[in-house]
Amino acid sequence: MKSRFVSMASHEFRTPLSTILSSASLIERYVDPGTEEKRQKHVDKIKSSISNLTAILNDFLSVSKLEEGKVELYKEEIYLNEMLLDIIDEMSAITKEGQKISLIFDNNRYCLYSDKKIFKNILINLLSNAIKYSEAGSKVELVVEEKNDGILLKVCDEGIGIPEQEQKHMFERFFRATNVTNIQGTGLGLNIVKKYVDMLEGSISFTSKSGEGTTVSIRLPNDKP
Incomplete structure (x- = not known):
């Protein structure tokens, strides 16, 4: 499972990481009055990409805990x-x-x-x-x-x-x-x-x-x- 995850993650991580990098670079350009909307657009892209990355990691951690019997009922x-x-x-x-x-x-x-x-x-x-x-x-x-x-x-x-x-x-x-x-x-x-x-x-x-x-x-x- 871990080797399959590494293969999947290397592919799935590439797109959001590229988006974060490009949006972070572009935000630097929008500092003048009137560019707030464009700046916010790239902030939203960064937030969305981070959310995608977090979801991938959470899925893998959940599967690992379940298969190792580390999830207890309360x-x-x-x-x-x-x-x-x-x-x-x-x-x-x-x-x-x-x-x-x-x-x-x-x-x-x-x-x-x-x-x-x-x-x-x-x-x-x-x-x-x-x-x-x-x-x-x-x-x-x-x-x-x-x-x-x-x-x-x-x-x-x-x-x-x-x-x-x-x-x-x-x-x-x-x-x-x-x-x-x-x-x-x-x-x-x-x-x-x-x-x-x-x-x-x-x-x-x-x-x-x-x-x-x-x-x-x-x-x-x-x-x-």
């Missing part, structure tokens, strides 16, 4: 509606122009007994994918349904989807669909999500159509003590 009460709104607010900072994340959940008092950190990591990963693989102005929905033994979460997007013949590889490590072209990523995200869901004794499935979007569904138990 279950506690989670006031679900409040946490979901906080996550959506956090993720709104990386949405594309005109993109909106909507929460569809009709119980603002629901309490889930689960691991807060792992639960948040799952949702951030899924919402990041929905944003990344969808166009500006598109809609992302987070749908929550109560079930007898827990909850059903759905993250729905209107993005590029996954080609049908490749869907069997969806949760494999380092898998990236052939239609992602120039969109950056490690191919580790959904593999990590699957491992986290297994730790929480839940299940994960998806439906996807190329060019129309993807819906990832997660069922999680609510094992209140």
Whole structure:
């Protein structure tokens, strides 16, 4: 895995590092009044590139910890509606122009007994994918349904989807669909999500159509003590 990561990282790091270097150099030119907009444009590029690099490193560290058995469960009460709104607010900072994340959940008092950190990591990963693989102005929905033994979460997007013949590889490590072209990523995200869901004794499935979007569904138990 480490040799595969080194090969992938050497490729994925090159573009954001080049962007950071060129934007940092260009910022020096925009010091006169009236150039604030151009300067801010390059600052935003630097921030975005750093975010991409951080995501790559976080994915690799998460996989390493999971495979080495270093991730422990700590279950506690989670006031679900409040946490979901906080996550959506956090993720709104990386949405594309005109993109909106909507929460569809009709119980603002629901309490889930689960691991807060792992639960948040799952949702951030899924919402990041929905944003990344969808166009500006598109809609992302987070749908929550109560079930007898827990909850059903759905993250729905209107993005590029996954080609049908490749869907069997969806949760494999380092898998990236052939239609992602120039969109950056490690191919580790959904593999990590699957491992986290297994730790929480839940299940994960998806439906996807190329060019129309993807819906990832997660069922999680609510094992209140």
